Amino acid sequence: MTVASPNDFQDSLQPQGWLRYFSFSLDHKVIGIQYLVTGFIFYFIGGALAGVIRAELASPISDFVSRETYNEVLTLHGTVMIFLWIVPVVNGGFGNYLIPFYVGARDMAFPRLNAVAFWMIPPAGILLIGSYFITGAAQSGWTAYPPLSITTPALGQVVWIVSVLLLGGSSIFGGINFIATVLKLRRPGLKLMQLPMYCWAMLGTSILVVLSTPVLAGTLLLLSFDIVAHTGFFNPALGGNVVVYQHLFWFYSHPAVYIMVLPAFGLVSEILPIHARKPLFGYTTMVYSIMAIVVLGLVVWAHHMFTSGTPPWMRLFFTIATSFIAVPTGIKFFNWLATLWGGKLALNSAMLFSCAFIVNFVFGGITGVALAQVPFDIHVHDTYFVVGHFHYIVYGGTVFVIFASIYHWYPKFTGRMLNEDLGRLHFLLTFVGFNLCFAPQHWLGLNGMPRRVAEYDPSFTTLNQISSVGALLMAISSLPFLYNVLVSAFRGQVAGDNPWNALTPEWLTSSPPPVENWVGAAPLVEHPYGYGVDEDTLSLEAATGRDLWSGTGRR
């Protein structure tokens, strides 16, 4: 078995120290941090765009930006948040940093491909944001439905397509890399069913990425032909079919939701047992439910098209398939609740964000099951109800987990702790702001406010203003976070190698870890969640980490 080591490739030209974060580094930890920092930069850009949207919607008339600009802003907001923030951060960022540790490898399977995958992101992002200033950005929403995307200004739309193709390519490279790493680079003796849950989440996610992203790429290529070469794949004036585009688009873009939430499920499965001091409840069912979500996630796409040109049998089939995704998802949530039950919960920022994730995601999941029902969806499709629903899933779900993960793994990244008081302030502001922003949107949608509008019925003004205040709170909440992250890197309390007293392999080395992850052989961690006291077991204080992870002295 050959393990690619960064040392094989390193020569004297490779920068060291902080400069390596700006280089074509092959170290998975450097690439992980590169993904994370780049992702956060785009998060703040996307957040500023959301600020423009909420400022416009603070009054019922179109008065803050022009109508064309508003459509550009909402298109950029969706594209940036999905393709440049959540997907790269929960997959590329944490995946690159953690997966090699979890499988006991010294790097990813294809380090060079890994670096290429990351370095496709900054040009794609610059292209996308730059299109607003140079050519005018795309105006057809992140879904880019034809014929609107064919009739709006062509240059901005083509730049959008090129940028999404680059990001999709980056995502596919990453997916191939994760599958190869999890399946092929496991330390000898480490069995699949001993892997930490995040590995399973990333394996499932990467299968979805590799199966569905090429479909999006092909679809967008055809769309660009329609725009540039005036072909007629999706142009009804030339005999094309606009609904075919929707099928192809959602064949990727519904699995994309799972590409955004499955890694979050994995991350939260790592965080909860450590801060609850209990084993992860129901490991085996958790694994099977991830794989069930992967399979079901591929056959539910048409629930985005219940009011489109969809025949009745298709509406029925996709209702039932979509409803059944609630079962494996529910299993995961009950298992997390059981993990908390009877534990010794440390109420730190990582735990608070994780528990808020459970609350928010359950809310979004319940509205999701409702939306899966055709008769329900026919009323609220394309309204603010849907906007509220998916922000509860992707923000209340995944972004809350990203914050929990930053508080949890920051000591590993930097060797220093984040300030807990600032962390709890950040949590409080985010949780209140988030719910204030998105909860009222459900009522707005039920009562007649469609999505993607710059103007609305004046009777909806008050709730929209409450929602905008919530958005402002969310913006303010990022200030203590930014201050905390920047200042703690230099002045934070020194963490030590394993501040959480954790058993998963990334903590069984120094913080921050050495280039090849471990001095000496990688440890064999057969019980990554072996917390907890049985009647006749040794106490944690009395044991060394090595006793615990090697299984000696355990039972």
Next chain:
Amino acid sequence: MPIPSSLVTLLVGMALVLSGLWVGYNVNLLPLDASVNAPVYDSLFRVLFSIGTILFLGIVGLVVFSLVRFRRRAGDHTDGLAIEGNLLLEIVWTAIPAIVVLFVGIYSYDIYERMGGMSSLNDHSAMHRMPAMETMEASVSTAGAGADPMAGTALKAPRVWGGIGTGGGETNVLPVEVTAMQFAFIFHYPEGDITSGELHVPNGRPVELRMKANDVIHAFWVPQFRLKQDVIPGQPTVLTFTPTKAGSYPIICAELCGPYHGGMRSTVVVHEPDAYDAWLRKNSPVTATVASAPSTPTA
């Protein structure tokens, strides 16, 4: 004497179910119900709202209870109990959600059928019965086929791609042709050859909207009717509804269609039947000339 935990669980569960049902049936989040299928929709909403409230309160309750009851006390560095799983629990919380979603799915199928969603425009089954296809498609637009500009010959009636049809069982259907364009809806009444920017319909009579789009995808939505259907260029769709309450309700475009998407609104005016006849007579170029002289005293 300590209260047994099974009794506590039972009581908490009953309280949860009761509060969920109370919320579902007493908290009204929906606008006025002004069509035949709106009360049907609302009953589905109440059921989903009740189930959702029970689940949400239960899970949030468990999270909050755990955070308080199982929080780590100062100075305590020990672990929790080493419980790694429980097969019976896993089976229970797989089976219960499966039964709930199965029930919800079957119930919403029933609701959808009562709304007429399953009955019409079976173009998929029609494809398997090729000889019957043309007659079936034609039946969707028989009532107004004469005035349909897209039906060049009776046999080449346009295929209907989606929506909710009348199911063929209705008589007395009022056909209205809807054309959506950036950024307006145009309504054309084959009965009186009226073209209007507002939709006027009589109370209690089924209306069949035959919709086509000129430029990009739009969507026809009336929140008070709980109905929405995309209007798709190149693919005619239908939407059938029966209004039950006289009044004016907004028609809203729900699919991003360009810069003025938010302004693409119109009004549906539901008249009492005689007021509708008066509106029809007043605006129809055909009947206005023929029937003006004899009917002036009563109109």
